[in-house]
Amino acid sequence: MTAPPTQVAPTLERPRGVSRAVRWWRSPWRPPRLLEAFAWLYLAWAILPVAIAVWFSFNAGRSRSTWQGFSLRWYWTDPVLSVWHDPDLHSALLQSLRLAALTTAVAVPLGVAFAIGLDRWRGRVAATANFQMLLSFVLPEIILGVALLLVITNLLRFIALGTTAQFLGLVTFQISYPAIICRARLLSIGRDYEEAAMDLGASPLRALRRVLLPLLYPAIFASAVLVFADVIDDFVIVRYLSSDAATEPMSVKIYNSARATPTPALNALATIMLVSSLLAVTLGFLVYRRMTRGERRGASGVEDFAAQL
Amino acid sequence: MAVRSSRAARGQRRAAAARGAWYPRWFWPAFAAPGVLWLALLFVLPFYVVLAIAFGAIDPLFRNPVPIWNPVEWDLSTLGDVVGHIVGRQAYLGPAVARTLVFVVAASLLSLLVAYPVAYFVARHGGRRKGMFLTLLIAPFWVSYMMRMLAWVNLLEGDGLVNRALRATHLIQQPVGWLAGRPSTVVLGLVYGYVPYMVLPLFAGLDRIEPSMLEAARDLGASRVGTFLRVTLPMSRQAILAGMVIVTLPMFGDYFTNDLLSGSPKTSMVGNLINDAIGTPGQGGQGAVLVVLLMLFLLLPMLYYIWSTSRASREGTA
Numbered sequence: 001m002t003a004p005p006t007q008v009a010p011t012l013e014r015p016r017g018v019s020r021a022v023r024w025w026r027s028p029w030r031p032p033r034l035l036e037a038f039a040w041l042y043l044a045w046a047i048l049p050v051a052i053a054v055w056f057s058f059n060a061g062r063s064r065s066t067w068q069g070f071s072l073r074w075y076w077t078d079p080v081l082s083v084w085h086d087p088d089l090h091s092a093l094l095q096s097l098r099l100a101a102l103t104t105a106v107a108v109p110l111g112v113a114f115a116i117g118l119d120r121w122r123g124r125v126a127a128t129a130n131f132q133m134l135l136s137f138v139l140p141e142i143i144l145g146v147a148l149l150l151v152i153t154n155l156l157r158f159i160a161l162g163t164t165a166q167f168l169g170l171v172t173f174q175i176s177y178p179a180i181i182c183r184a185r186l187l188s189i190g191r192d193y194e195e196a197a198m199d200l201g202a203s204p205l206r207a208l209r210r211v212l213l214p215l216l217y218p219a220i221f222a223s224a225v226l227v228f229a230d231v232i233d234d235f236v237i238v239r240y241l242s243s244d245a246a247t248e249p250m251s252v253k254i255y256n257s258a259r260a261t262p263t264p265a266l267n268a269l270a271t272i273m274l275v276s277s278l279l280a281v282t283l284g285f286l287v288y289r290r291m292t293r294g295e296r297r298g299a300s301g302v303e304d305f306a307a308q309l
Numbered sequence: 310m311a312v313r314s315s316r317a318a319r320g321q322r323r324a325a326a327a328r329g330a331w332y333p334r335w336f337w338p339a340f341a342a343p344g345v346l347w348l349a350l351l352f353v354l355p356f357y358v359v360l361a362i363a364f365g366a367i368d369p370l371f372r373n374p375v376p377i378w379n380p381v382e383w384d385l386s387t388l389g390d391v392v393g394h395i396v397g398r399q400a401y402l403g404p405a406v407a408r409t410l411v412f413v414v415a416a417s418l419l420s421l422l423v424a425y426p427v428a429y430f431v432a433r434h435g436g437r438r439k440g441m442f443l444t445l446l447i448a449p450f451w452v453s454y455m456m457r458m459l460a461w462v463n464l465l466e467g468d469g470l471v472n473r474a475l476r477a478t479h480l481i482q483q484p485v486g487w488l489a490g491r492p493s494t495v496v497l498g499l500v501y502g503y504v505p506y507m508v509l510p511l512f513a514g515l516d517r518i519e520p521s522m523l524e525a526a527r528d529l530g531a532s533r534v535g536t537f538l539r540v541t542l543p544m545s546r547q548a549i550l551a552g553m554v555i556v557t558l559p560m561f562g563d564y565f566t567n568d569l570l571s572g573s574p575k576t577s578m579v580g581n582l583i584n585d586a587i588g589t590p591g592q593g594g595q596g597a598v599l600v601v602l603l604m605l606f607l608l609l610p611m612l613y614y615i616w617s618t619s620r621a622s623r624e625g626t627a
Contacts, residue, residue, distance in 0.1 A: 117344070233453035273453055
């Protein structure tokens with residue numbers, strides 16, 4: 001008579017455990033642990049490989065998978081192979097920064113003026129121009145790259161391949177960024193402020209300069225940062241329009257030597273690239289946050305900044 | 310006198326305002342003019358040149374393409390050759406085209422499967438950490454594509470960390486040649502490269518769904534799964550479509566992922582065909598034809614994308 005309960009006990013234990021799991025699963029207040037784990041797993045997968053590549057750029061040895069101690073050898077200590085001393089890598093770094101600065105300086109004013117014009121100018125010509133701009137935004141880069149290469153080698157022969165061609169091509173590709181961002185901003189600004197300024201006696205140009213442009217500053221600034229970072233990372237157009245090794249920027253150097261027994265100097269170059277675009281974006285974000293104080297919706301402003309993308 | 314004239318001018322301006330004519334007619338077109346000119350010269354003209362070369366002749370001696378500028382005289386023989394190579398009997402371009410379709414469909418569906426739960430979690434349950442999560446989600450945007458592929462080349466090499474980890478756990482005896490022309494490596498590379506572009510539109514779409522909608526569904530008796538299937542999923546359909554278009558467009562023109570992660574003709578895609586044709590002397594005409602065909606093929610998704618973004622911006626302000 002005493003034996004059965006001890007036999008029953010373990011079979012009772014099991015359903016209790018399962019039912020607890022079932023109850024936990026069915027609870028409407030259950031925190032989404034599985035989803036959260038998946039999200040963290042995704043972030044680890046997205047970020048860890050890059051972090052490992054950065055880590056090995058500080059390797060003392062030649063390997064990119066065996067850690068042999070910390071050193072700055074691949075940045076500048078090594079007199080031959082480091083990014084600083086290898087003329088090839090050094091010129092790639094300068095070329096990337098040069099192209100990014102040049103393109104930003106031209107594409108942003110051009111795109112902002114384009115946005116202001118298209119926002120107010122109605123008609124078929126304006127609609128066509130707007131369509132072209134949007135098309136240049138969604139077009140796969142290889143199509144635009146090949147088209148630019150063919151036009152420069154067959155028709156516009158006075159444009160030299162190299163920095164000039166790269167700059168012209170990049171501006172064509174990037175003009176849509178400031179144009180789209182500023183147009184979105186213009187739509188939300190509306191015309192009330194400008195009309196008020198003109199009611200108070202401002203001329204059209206003055207209203208534009210003193211009222212509309214300051215309202216556009218955050219959008220202009222955000223697009224400048226985006227263009228700069230995007231040009232540093234650009235690959236397809238700059239590769240097609242480069243003339244020789246001296247005009248190949250960082251991304252092309254990585255492409256050329258990634259599969260041909262590279263040293264960690266390549267990782268160092270990639271790290272410098274990463275740091276320069278992250279720096280541009282972080283600085284940009286902080287300034288953007290200062291500029292849009294008082295009109296923020298998201299908790300940290302990240303949402304608003306992300307919405308600009 | 311001065312006062313009166315300025316008052317008169319103001320009166321005129323106000324009258325003009327009432328008619329809706331605030332600015333001189335040339336005022337706004339003048340702003341757009343530099344951009345219009347730039348795009349005409351370096352965006353529209355290049356496409357004309359691509360057409361002129363694609364439908365152009367070939368120099369009989371040097372075998373280089375000779376553009377024909379007059380559309381009436383356009384020669385369709387190169388086009389016929391290329392189409393013959395894609396679908397015809399000696400279709401050596403056909404496999405790459407079919408492979409591109411398979412790779413892109415597989416990679417974009419995988420991207421969706423990865424990105425949707427992540428975007429859903431951050432939009433629905435991000436709470437106070439939403440900003441932090443978003444920052445982390447955006448971070449890969451600012452790491453160049455080349456660097457992210459280089460990172461995987463490092464990991465997947467013969468003596469890379471992946472092979473070493475697998476050997477240390479005795480899952481494999483010999484190092485696996487992950488980079489020796491494996492389709493799975495290329496597809497995973499494409500997913501890794503383009504999935505951040507999928508997460509953001511999905512997040513934006515899911516974040517816009519009012520929580521009260523979901524509460525109403527639950528109040529009316531729908532289960533979690535039912536709420537998801539019958540409310541969340543249909544309401545995020547636009548975002549899913551947008552995300553799919555955003556990742557598939559560049560994937561169709563991608564050749565560098567393949568070059569870095571495989572480098573074998575066994576996995577080459579349309580992008581590789583174009584890149585190889587452009588890089589080979591005498592094949593420029595073929596490259597131009599491939600560009601025209603790719604452009605035609607992608608026209609519909611591109612138009613859809615343009616249409617959906619311009620509609621979204623209109624709705625955003627309405």
